[in-house]
Amino acid sequence: QVQLQESGPGLVKPSETLSLTCTVSGASISSHYWSWMRQSSGKGLEWIGYVFYSGGTSYNPSLKSRATISVDRPKNQFSLKLTSVSVADTAIYYCARDTDTAMALEIWGQGTLVIVSS
Amino acid sequence: EIVMTQSPAILSVSPGERATLSCRASQSVSSNLAWYQHKPGQAPRLLFYGSSTRATGVPARFSASGSGTEFTLTISSLESEDFAVYYCQQYNDWLRLTFGQGTKVDIK
Numbered sequence: 001q002v003q004l005q006e007s008g009p010g011l012v013k014p015s016e017t018l019s020l021t022c023t024v025s026g027a028s029i030s031s032h033y034w035s036w037m038r039q040s041s042g043k044g045l046e047w048i049g050y051v052f053y054s055g056g057t058s059y060n061p062s063l064k065s066r067a068t069i070s071v072d073r074p075k076n077q078f079s080l081k082l083t084s085v086s087v088a089d090t091a092i093y094y095c096a097r098d099t100d101t102a103m104a105l106e107i108w109g110q111g112t113l114v115i116v117s118s
Numbered sequence: 119e120i121v122m123t124q125s126p127a128i129l130s131v132s133p134g135e136r137a138t139l140s141c142r143a144s145q146s147v148s149s150n151l152a153w154y155q156h157k158p159g160q161a162p163r164l165l166f167y168g169s170s171t172r173a174t175g176v177p178a179r180f181s182a183s184g185s186g187t188e189f190t191l192t193i194s195s196l197e198s199e200d201f202a203v204y205y206c207q208q209y210n211d212w213l214r215l216t217f218g219q220g221t222k223v224d225i226k
Contacts, residue, residue, distance in 0.1 A: 103209035104152035104167035
């Protein structure tokens with residue numbers, strides 16, 4: 001059974017860099033697309049971006065190049081870095097994997113709350 | 119950017135009743151559409167992809183249809199565990215995935 005688990009600091013100061021890791025168990029990261037999403041309080045889901053197992057990436061342009069997603073195949077993990085954070089980046093962050101045949105998000109982590117505050 | 123618009127924002131339904139949720143795309147997404155169920159404190163759950171392909175374990179009371187710009191998720195007879203927020207998501211533009219703003223199904 002494939003499982004994803006987010007980890008990282010729950011509190012980040014404004015203007016600093018948010019760093020999260022998603023650990024994949026039960027399957028190799030060497031296939032599929034691996035995505036990050038977030039949900040701010042009272043709002044809907046927002047796609048942040050994804051990394052392909054080979055390292056190719058795509059990002060939500062609304063983040064204005066602040067996001068970087070990378071894959072660490074030996075550790076079976078992928079990571080998100082979001083620079084220059086503000087209170088608007090306070091959210092629950094989710095990692096997820098697509099299906100075998102479509103860019104729908106089939107397997108999700110439980111999510112981790114990140115608060116941006118001084 | 120493909121904008122996904124869901125309606126209604128809130129749907130109040132009694133248990134046992136039918137619920138019909140709509141999702142409209144600002145341009146055609148063919149059948150490259152997914153539906154998710156999201157409950158507080160839980161991870162979102164994939165219900166359908168390819169517009170109407172049911173994901174593993176999704177009960178038969180859920181059905182989905184549509185293509186192009188108009189899509190529908192139907193719950194034939196609501197059960198208590200179905201009260202949640204439902205999102206549609208397009209992946210036709212696979213370089214920029216976009217979600218609808220969600221429809222909250224709550225108890226009438």
